[in-house]
Each structure stands twice: as C-alpha cells, then as structure tokens.
Amino acid sequence: MDLGVKDRVALVFGAGGGLGGAVAEALAGEGARVIAADLDLDAAEATVGRITAAGGSARAMAWNLSDRTVIEARLQDIEATEGPVSILVNNTGGPPPTPVSGQSPADWLRYFEMMALSVIAITDRVLPGMKAAGWGRIVTSTSSGIVAPIPNLGLSNALRMTLLGWSKTLAREVGRDGITANVILPGRVATGRILFLDEQKAKREERSTAEVTAESTGSIPLGRYGRPEEYGRVATFLASDAASYVTGSVIRVDGGLIPSV
Template sequence: MDLGLSNKVALVLGGGGGLGRVIATTLATEGAKIAVADVSDDALEQVSTQLADIGTDSLALKWDLAGLDDIDSHVAAIEARLGPVDVLVNITGGPPPTPVAGQPQQLWSTQFQSMVLSVIAITDRVLPGMRERGWGRVITSTSSGVVAPIPNLGISNALRSSLLGWSKTLAHEAARDGVTANIVVPGRIGTDRITFLDQAKAQREGRSPEDVAKESTSSIPAGRYGDPTEYADAVAFLASTRASYITGSVLRVDGGLIPSV
C-alpha cells in the first residue's frame, strides 16, 4: 500500500525516544523527510544514524520542549533544510509517577508547559502552512490514562487528557482546509518508559520487576506488551493520504487493554 508520504516533511517530537524513534524511521521508510527533536544528544545521534542508513533527508534538533521561545527558530531551521512541515507527530516525555493530590504547583506548571503548551504552540507554528497548502496531519501521542486513568500517574492522566479536547476542537476547525488532527493512545508498548514504570511499581511494592511485568501482561487480552513498530505503523497510516477522512478520532493501540468501549 502506497501511503503517499514520499517527500512529505515530518517533524517528530521526542523523536529520539522509544516510540518516537520507531515512528521516525517508519515514516522515513515510506519516503518522508524527517526532522527529529529530542533533548538527548545520544538519542539524537542514534536516530540520525538509523535515518542515514535508510537514506532519507533528515535533520536532528536538540530541543527542550519546555523552551517555548525556541519554537520559531527550530521550525525555521526545518523549513530551510527540508521544507515546510506536512506531518507533525507530537510526543512528549512523561512526568514522574505521583498521586494526583498534593503535588507542588510548580510541578504542575512545569509539566503543563512541556507536555501541553509546547504541543499547542508548535502546532500553531506549523498549522498556517498546512492550511495554505491544503494538506496536513497533526498526530498526538498520549497515554491509555486519558481513557482509563492509571493509578499513581495523576499528572499524566490530567494533563494528557487536556490534549484530547484540544485535538478534537482543532480537527473541527481545520478539516475543511485538508488538515486532520488525531490522538493515538498507546497501551503498554515495550519501551524504556514501560520498563521504568514497571521498575518503579516493583520498588514501591517490594516486588521484582519481572513479577510486575508478568502481572501487567496477564491483564492484556493480547497477552503481551506491544511492539513499538506496531504503534508506529498505526501512526504512519494516520499520517498518510489514505487517512484523509479520519479526523477528530482517538485510536487505541493497546492489544485490547483498555476495558471501556
């Protein structure tokens, strides 16, 4: 299936991380030009090597999403090197695992700026060009906690949920301009983040990480953690020309984990 992504320019935020890196390389194999943004030099070096092996035009940017003043210069660099952004994949790092009550206001403020406000501001920077060209994709990766809140991930549950309302509203506003906006919800995908959360839970409960992982996978109808490539393939389809009539949606890639309809 031709996804129609040849020579499209994709910006993948968090593109050096577990999900972001696989999304970036998957889009690259479909012929897209890739800009990856990440705060880690090592992660950027690794994903840049993978993109070079694929043979795509790419640009790696060290980018702290909390730095809102840097957005225009970073996007301008992408436009100068690769062209205007056609596909924006919003992935932000997760906050520390905590209860929702009793957290410092500064923690809420810091996480809101990096997890929510950055996504909105970067989208606002690239959206006018998408509308002018009559084609664009805004895909925002969140968490299964936006559908069924996850215990001890209070900040993540709250802040990521705000992106659902934003994305749905954006989809309504931009649809006639050929721009789609969708949310993708990962279940338990086998990344470093899931390993970290399993280890944190094991430490809190005085158990082994292996025991926690076994318990976790037993609750997933598919009986396993998802592979990052399975998640990336779903994102690639939403980015494609084939998905032009899908907007304002929330796509679960969770192996059946989330129990609600």
C-alpha cells in the same frame, strides 16, 4: 499501498525514544523527510543513523519542549532547509509517577508547559503552512490514561487529557483546510518508559520487576507488550493520504488492554 507521504517534511518529537523513534523510522521508511527532534541530541542522532542506514532521509535536532522561546528559530531553520512541515507528530515525555493530589503548583505548571502548552504552540506555528498547502497531518501521542486513568500517574492522566480536548476541537476547526488531527495512545508498549514504570511499581510494592511485568502482561488480551514498530506503523497511517477521512479520533494501540468500549 502508497501512503502518500513521500518527500513530505515530518517533524517528530521525542524521536530519540522508543515510541518517537519508531514513528520517525516508519515515516522515513515511507519516504518522508524526517526531522527527529529530542531533548537528547545523541539519542536523536542514533535514530537518524538507523534511518539513513536504511536509505531514508532524516536530520536530528535538539529541542527542549519546556522552552517555548526556541520554537520560532527551530521552525525557521526547518523551513529554510527542508520546507514547511506537513506532518507534525506531537510526542512528549511524561512526568514521574505521582498521585494527583498534593502536587505543587510549580510542578503542575512545569509539566503543563512541557506536555501541553509546547504542543499547542508548535502546532499553531505550523498550521498556516499546512493551510496554505491544503494538506496537513497532526498526530498527538498521549497515553491510555486518557481513557482509563492509570493509578499513580496523576499528573500524566490530567495533563494528557488536556490534549484530548484540544485535538478534538482543532480537528473541527481545520478539517476544511485539508488538515486532520488525531490522538494516538499506547497501551503497554515495550519501551524504556514502560520498564521504568514497572520498576517503580515493583519498588513501591516490594516485588520483583519480573513479577510486575508478568502481571501486567496477563491483563493484555494479546498476551504481550507491544513492539515500538507496531505503534510507529499506526502513527504513520494516521499521517498519510490513506487516512484522509480519519480526524478527531482517538486510536488505541494497546493489544486490547483498555477494557472500556
């Protein structure tokens, strides 16, 4: 199947990490010209190295999502060298594990800037180009916590829920411009972030990480953690012509983990 993303410019955030890197590689594998953006430039360049070794087109870019002052300069650079962004994959890091109560206003503001406001501002900046082209894809990666809040991930549950309401509203506003907006959420996908969360839970409960991981795996109907490339393929489908009638949706890539309908 031709997904229709060949030569389209795709800006992927968090592309130095497990999920973002997998999305970047999947898009490049379908012929998109990928901008791999990450706070860690070395990690983004490692992703680019894998893409180019496989014959794809990609460029690494350092981008601190906590700093909204860099948005205009970064996007002007992309537009001057690659062209307007057609595919935007919003994928941010998460806050540390915490209860939802008792967090300081400073921490709420810090993570709101990084996880929500930056995503909204960047999307607003690329929308005019998408509207002019009559085609655009906005894929926002969140967490299974937006459907079933995860204990001790209070900041993440609340702030990622903001993006759910924003994306659904946006989908209605831009649909007639040929632009889709969807949310994709991972369950337990085997990345460094999931390993970190398993380790933190093991430490809190005075158990081994292996025991925590086994318990978590036992709650997944497919009986295993997901692979990053499985997530990347779903995100790439949502970014494609093949998904032209999918918008305002929440797509779970969770192996059946979330128990609700």
